[in-house]
Each structure stands twice: as C-alpha cells, then as structure tokens.
Amino acid sequence: MATITKRRWKTSKGEPREAWVLAYTDAQGKRHKEQHDLKRSAEARRIEVEGQVRTGTYRAEANTVTVEDAVKDYLKHLKTRNERGEHVTKHYLKTTEAQLYNYVAPQPGRPVEFSGGIGTVKLSQCTAKVVGDFRDRLRDAGVGVVTARRILGSLSRALKHAVDNDYLAINPAAGIRVTGKRGEGEKKVELPAKADVAAVIAGAKGGMAVRIRLSASAGLRASELYALRWRHVSFNGGELSVEGRVDAYGNLDTTKSTAGVRQVPLSSAMLADLRAWKDQAKKADADDLIFPNSKGGYMSHNNAVKREFRPLLAAVKAKAKEDGRKFKPFNWHALRHFAISLWIESGLQPKTVQTFAGHSSLAVTMSRYGKLFPSDDHKKAMDAISSSIFGGAADGAQMAHETL
Incomplete structure (x- = not known):
C-alpha cells in the first residue's frame, strides 16, 4: 500500500516550506519515495502507482526517464x-x-x-x-x-x-490513429501525357535516353534502376530481374518489399537498346553495373536529376514553346506511373500489374491505379445473368407468375 505524509521544514533563510511525500513498495518489494508540492498531485500519483503495481505494469525507471x-x-x-x-x-x-x-x-x-x-x-x-x-x-x-x-x-x-528494455510496460502510442478528411492523404497518381514523354525521350541522349526508356517501359523505381547489373538482363529470355536497390547514400539494400524482387518482361525494342548500350560500355561483365557513375560505382539519382534530367525538361519545354506546342514537365517517378498505366491500357490483369510493379499487395495497386482499369458495363452484365437464369424477359415474367 502507498502512504502520503506531510513534511515541513525551514529554508536556510528561515522561511517555512512543506511538501507531500508519497511512499510505496513495488512488486519486487523495493521501497520508493516521491515528493510532491501539492497533496492532490500526490493523491493522483498514489492512485496511478497502486494501479500499476496491482496490474504488474509499474516500472520504476518510467518516473525518471523522459x-x-x-x-x-x-x-x-x-x-x-x-x-x-x-x-x-x-x-x-x-x-x-x-x-x-x-x-x-x-x-x-x-x-x-x-x-x-x-x-x-x-x-x-x-x-x-x-x-x-x-x-x-x-x-x-x-x-x-x-x-x-x-x-x-x-x-x-x-x-x-x-x-x-523494461523502461515502460505498455506502448501508449500503439493504438493511436491519424485520420483526415475524405481523400486526404491519398496518393494521387499524376500521369505524364504520351506526347510529353515522347518529346523527352526524343531529346535525351546517351545513357539518359536509355534510362528514361527503361524506366518508362519496365516501371522501375530510380533506386532499383541504379542497382541493375548486366546479369539482371536476360537477352534470350527477354526479361529483367529486379533484386535490390541503392539508397540515397549509395548503399545497396534489399527491395522495398519482398514483392519487389521480380522479373519484368522487356520489349524487343528495349532489349535492342540495352544490347547497343552494352556494346559501347567500358565494362560489361555480368557483375558490372548497367548505369555506373564515372568511377564505376553507383550513380547518384539526385545528381542525375539535377545535372541531366531537369536541364533536359527545360530544353524540351523551350523547344515546345518555340514550336507553339504545349508541354507539361513531370518528375522522374512519373515514368514509373507511366509504365504501369501502359500495362493497364494494354489489358494486363490487376494481379499481373501488381507483380510487374513489385507492389507489396494487390490493394496497393488498386488504391493507386484502380481508376485506370477499364470498368465493366454492370447493367449489361446483370442482363446477361438474368437471361441465363430466366431465358428472357417473357420467360422471367412467367416464372415469377408461377411462383406466386
């Protein structure tokens, strides 16, 4: 049991002082004392401590550790x-x-x-x-x-x-949820126009051109793109294996999720691009990077965007303005969205799209790209079901009459 006693004393200047001392024993039999300026504070703490000791959730360190x-x-x-x-x-x-x-x-x-x-x-x-x-x-x-x-x-x-580490018995943040207004916090997928992507590809040169085409067709994340080695390309099988990624600090890491390890089919045109890029590469052994930096190490995506991609977008925009055409710049990750949208447009099933994109679940795919999948004509489907059951409107009416 916990007890509260009043303590009185005088300061060095002779001024009277008082406090309330809470004394209690924890579940291990260890005695504790706490001093409170107000009685109500000591009472509140007593109730709290007794409850924690009774339920086995008391931790002595919790009163000192912040x-x-x-x-x-x-x-x-x-x-x-x-x-x-x-x-x-x-x-x-x-x-x-x-x-x-x-x-x-x-x-x-x-x-x-x-x-x-x-x-x-x-x-x-x-x-x-x-x-x-x-x-x-x-x-x-x-x-x-x-x-x-x-x-x-x-x-x-x-x-x-x-x-x-036994500083706390229960995690008070475990059940806390963050909610917002309807639609708030949803990831909005902004797709670049086909003409805009085509204009950027047409204006790109060298490795930048190959990287853009590969990202826009295979749906790679930038971190996955720079981790690719030549052994990941199967020219005979016509597919690309994604096995890892490079973080912002140039460290090799596993894919974003286990589903990120995947094989993505490549078109004949894309395979030809990669073959040509390999033929002119200084190093093209199986373990050599497909897109290395000048020193043969992992390329920095931030540097590539700053030094190559953004100037490219600016040049394409200026050319479009000069020709009287519209051009809306887009970020690099939009190339991944673009690739996935093309897969959907070509008729690939949701589960296949999820697999090729490396999404952790089908729910992720549908929440981000569900609106892009062609919708069924629901009335037409219901009419077909009704016809198969009732054999037509007249037969249906007759069946309904006979059941009355």
Whole structure:
C-alpha cells in the first residue's frame, strides 16, 4: 500500500516550506519515495502507482526517464544496427531521426520548428491521451495525414523499444490513429501525357535516353534502376530481374518489399537498346553495373536529376514553346506511373500489374491505379445473368407468375 505524509521544514533563510511525500513498495518489494508540492498531485500519483503495481505494469525507471531519453536510446539502437548491416539503412536512420528530432522531441538547430513535442514528458506520464494530444497538435500545425502517420509510427517504435528494455510496460502510442478528411492523404497518381514523354525521350541522349526508356517501359523505381547489373538482363529470355536497390547514400539494400524482387518482361525494342548500350560500355561483365557513375560505382539519382534530367525538361519545354506546342514537365517517378498505366491500357490483369510493379499487395495497386482499369458495363452484365437464369424477359415474367 502507498502512504502520503506531510513534511515541513525551514529554508536556510528561515522561511517555512512543506511538501507531500508519497511512499510505496513495488512488486519486487523495493521501497520508493516521491515528493510532491501539492497533496492532490500526490493523491493522483498514489492512485496511478497502486494501479500499476496491482496490474504488474509499474516500472520504476518510467518516473525518471523522459520520452526524449527513450528517443535517443532508440536512435542509438538503430545506429548500431546500421553499423552492423542489420537491415537498417542510413536513409531510414536519417529519416527516423528527422521525424523524432523535428517533432517528437524537438532539438535546437533543426530545420523544422515545432513547439508541440512531448520530449520532456516522463514515460510514467506518457499515456494514450498524451500521445493523442500530440497527434492533434501535429495536425493543427499543418502536418499532413501521411507525414503525421509516419511520425506517430516512429514514436510508436521508439516506445516499443522502451518497453523491450523494461523502461515502460505498455506502448501508449500503439493504438493511436491519424485520420483526415475524405481523400486526404491519398496518393494521387499524376500521369505524364504520351506526347510529353515522347518529346523527352526524343531529346535525351546517351545513357539518359536509355534510362528514361527503361524506366518508362519496365516501371522501375530510380533506386532499383541504379542497382541493375548486366546479369539482371536476360537477352534470350527477354526479361529483367529486379533484386535490390541503392539508397540515397549509395548503399545497396534489399527491395522495398519482398514483392519487389521480380522479373519484368522487356520489349524487343528495349532489349535492342540495352544490347547497343552494352556494346559501347567500358565494362560489361555480368557483375558490372548497367548505369555506373564515372568511377564505376553507383550513380547518384539526385545528381542525375539535377545535372541531366531537369536541364533536359527545360530544353524540351523551350523547344515546345518555340514550336507553339504545349508541354507539361513531370518528375522522374512519373515514368514509373507511366509504365504501369501502359500495362493497364494494354489489358494486363490487376494481379499481373501488381507483380510487374513489385507492389507489396494487390490493394496497393488498386488504391493507386484502380481508376485506370477499364470498368465493366454492370447493367449489361446483370442482363446477361438474368437471361441465363430466366431465358428472357417473357420467360422471367412467367416464372415469377408461377411462383406466386
């Protein structure tokens, strides 16, 4: 049982002071004392502690360890895993660090200024309501649904790490959801026009031209494109094997999901392009990269976009304006959307599109590209079903009459 006693004393200047001391024993028989300025604060803490001890969820460290401490411990854990090569990429580490240090436990000097963090909150006080209020402050500050979900996800993983290390008994962020208005947060797929893609391909030269054509036909992510080696191209089988990707820091990693490992058929024209590109390559052995940088290593996508792709788009736009034509620039990832839209337009089934795109599930494919699949004539389908059952309108009416 917990007890509360009043303590009185005088300061060095002789001024009277008083506080309320909460004393309690945890489940392991260890005695604890906490001092509170107000009696109601001590009473609230007593009720909380007794409940935690009774249910076995009490953790002594939770009253001293803050959310910021838990965040730093989790990031240290991720850094260690990254250094060991245990499926934590540098990109993931930096992204998680940004989410936690910009919003959850804001640090000075960060690029984002957010005053609604919960870094100073003790783990013992970090309840579902505290996390829910934090979520609401994120949304009130203009943070979008998708970003808010990612931030809450990183917070939840940090708190789970605290649970695993016995600093906390229950993860208060586990059940918190981020909702928005209808349609908010949905990934809108913007498709470039065929004429615009054709204009860009026509204006591209050398390796940039091959990379654009391959991305626009095989639906590759940029990270997958730069990880390709010549052994991944089967000229006899007419297909491309996707087995990995390169992150923003030039590190080889597994595909985005297990479904990302896949084989994508290539057209005869695309195979001819790759054959010609291979014939002029300085190194074209099986383990050599198809699109290496000048030193033979992984190409930087950011550099390629900045130095080649954007100037190409600008040149194509200027030429279109000169010729009196319209041209709408697009980003590199739109080439992947373009390829998938062509597959759908050609009549490939949703499951096949999912496989070739490397989506983790059919639901992902349909949520992003479902509107592009041709819709059935539902009335026509119902008429056909009715005809097969009733044999026509007259027979149907007669059958209905006989059953009365």
